[in-house]
Amino acid sequence: MHPTARLAGVALAALSPLSLFAAEPLALQCGQLFDARSGKLLDARTVVVRDGKVAEVLAGRADVPGVQAIDLSGHTCSPGWTDLHVHLGDQSSPKSYEEDFRLDDVDFAFRAVGYARKTLMAGFTSVRDLGGEVSPHLRDAINQGLVDGPRIWAAGKSIATTGGHADPSNGYNSTLSHLIGPPGPTEGVINSVDDARQAVRQRYKDGSDVIKITATAGVLSYAKSGDAPQFTVDEVKAIVDTARDYGYRVAAHAHGAEGMKRAVLGGVTSIEHGTYMTDEVMALMKQKGTWYVPTIHAGRFVAEKAKLDDYFPEVVRPKAARIGALIQDTAARAYKAGVKIAFGTDMGVGPHGDNAREFLYMVEAGIPAATALQAATIRAAEVLGVDDQGVVEAGKRADIVAMPGNPLADITVVTRVDFVMKDGKVYKRPDGVRLDGMQADAEAQAGAAP
CATH class of the missing domain: 2.30.40.10 (Urease, subunit C, domain 1)
Incomplete structure (x- = not known):
């Protein structure tokens, strides 16, 4: 930052x-x-x-x-209400991919102030911001009373593997890649158990409140795969164990079943998105007490935008169409199977302030309204590990x-x-x-x- x-x-x-x-x-x-x-x-x-x-x-x-x-x-x-999956430093648009090259961090920070206020006014008094270097500073500004916004648990930079969903150099041409060099644990990119420990310690140094890993490929990253596993179990375990030293919990972005399985075996607190969740993964999550944060809103949003010719890059568009449409069905199956569900939207993919529509989508999926409200109140507090709210x-x-x-x-x-x-x-x-x-x-x- x-x-x-x-x-x-x-x-x-x-x-x-x-x-x-x-x-x-x-x-x-x-x-x-x-x-x-x-x-x-x-x-x-x-x-x-x-x-x-x-x-x-x-x-x-x-x-x-x-x-x-x-x-x-x-x-x-x-x-x-608490939204356990937001990105207050950004909001999806057809220009999102170019803006990372064109804008400075201060530009994103100014935008984030407005996004934070919209989120609060929609009824969300707390959020877990799962990836974005602006969020720890926005958290501090809110805590100091400088700006209005929800209480923030900030992950800061997400942890990825080389070429993974949160590798910040994905899509760079060879000239730029050679100029900046390969990102490492300081930038949140790991390739070993030792790297994993260092990356968590760097997040502690940067002032994070929670750790986010991208256990599989993702929909919106500039890469072909949307679901390939991207960590070994040992790497996930090293992250979780090191995070525990600092009182951190770990959230795992995951679409593919194998990556989810490795994340759950490694001890993460929550699985985010969970698109291709299998019966085996659900049973394992119930056994380990792992939470599921579906983010149905994001899935529906990207599936809809994938129909447009000029919204996503061509490498992203097929993933958005294929994966985004499945998340609501996964949430329905997970609820019926008895997996613990908490509330999250992945706002920043969709427009900030629209968070409450996730409740509607949860109910459409067969989750009772009372359970959906609990997911954003007392259950969200359990995921965060706090007992003074919800x-x-x-x-x-x-x-x-x-x-x-x-x-x-x-x-x-x-x-x-x-x-x-x-x-x-x-x-x-x-x-x-x-x-x-x-x-x-x-x-x-x-x-x-x-």
Whole structure:
């Protein structure tokens, strides 16, 4: 990452809208509350928020002395959602492949600020960014209050093998390849157990929160194969063991069955995409407790764009058409087989802010709406290894979203989130809902609520 990338977040601080209301005590009067532990809707509840955390959850619509109330009757409140697979530093377009040569890191960082805000406003208060050198710096800017966005677990540079899905030199001509030389563990490219350990340690040095490996070839990389295995079991195990030394979990991009099998045997926490997942792999994942993050949205997006003549390079287009169309069916089979499923979209492939459509696609695949919502709340927290979010309970983070209607009866309401709170701060609220006397100057500075 070029050092000027850090400047993007700082420069945009002046442009970033403030939260509508700072983290003052609030009482959210919810028409219904989604209980992520049971997967059921509770009737009216009042969620009292103090100092960025849930202080208590009261039955009915309660007035709390000295605490401003937000009327969310007619709304279903839910724990803030987590998308376990995003790439906030980029967004797919017909120009994506040329932009890596034309733009600087600071350009991508500026774009990422807008993508982060869209993601938060869609109801996603946390994300796991699985690959992109911008994301650790964006995470820091958000944590410092310089820009608005979700809480980020950042992988930084993904780890690949030579010619693998995350080899940054794929597609370079011979002149450029000779000029920059072959990438190694510092750049996230490995070819041995020793390289694997070094690559993880470099991610630690770079400030990553999680490790991402590309266990198989990929759809959008500039290479012919979309599913070939690209690590040995020993290499995966070396990554997982070294990651564990630093408290990291490992996510594995994987489309082909053999690469998935090696990743699961090596001890990864989650399989991402999983297109050609076999019954054998599913049984192994259940045995090892490995999570599956389907990313159906990305599959559908690339399959649709593959129909266009000028969207993808010709080496990519057949893979996008063939692989992308299969992921939803794989998710359906995995759910029926009892594989543990958590929520992720691979946004950056599709447009940021559209994350909630994954819920619709999960339900289309036969996954119950309640299970899909759990996948983005309590199950996502389990994948991350945290216990302070994913539920609305006393002592947990006050990450709460609300939508008009009942998502268990009509899953499409998840695309109409009109209340977003993160760490007790309100970033979005329904039209007409005002809090007299509370942070009026903040709302004036922020402008009209989105």
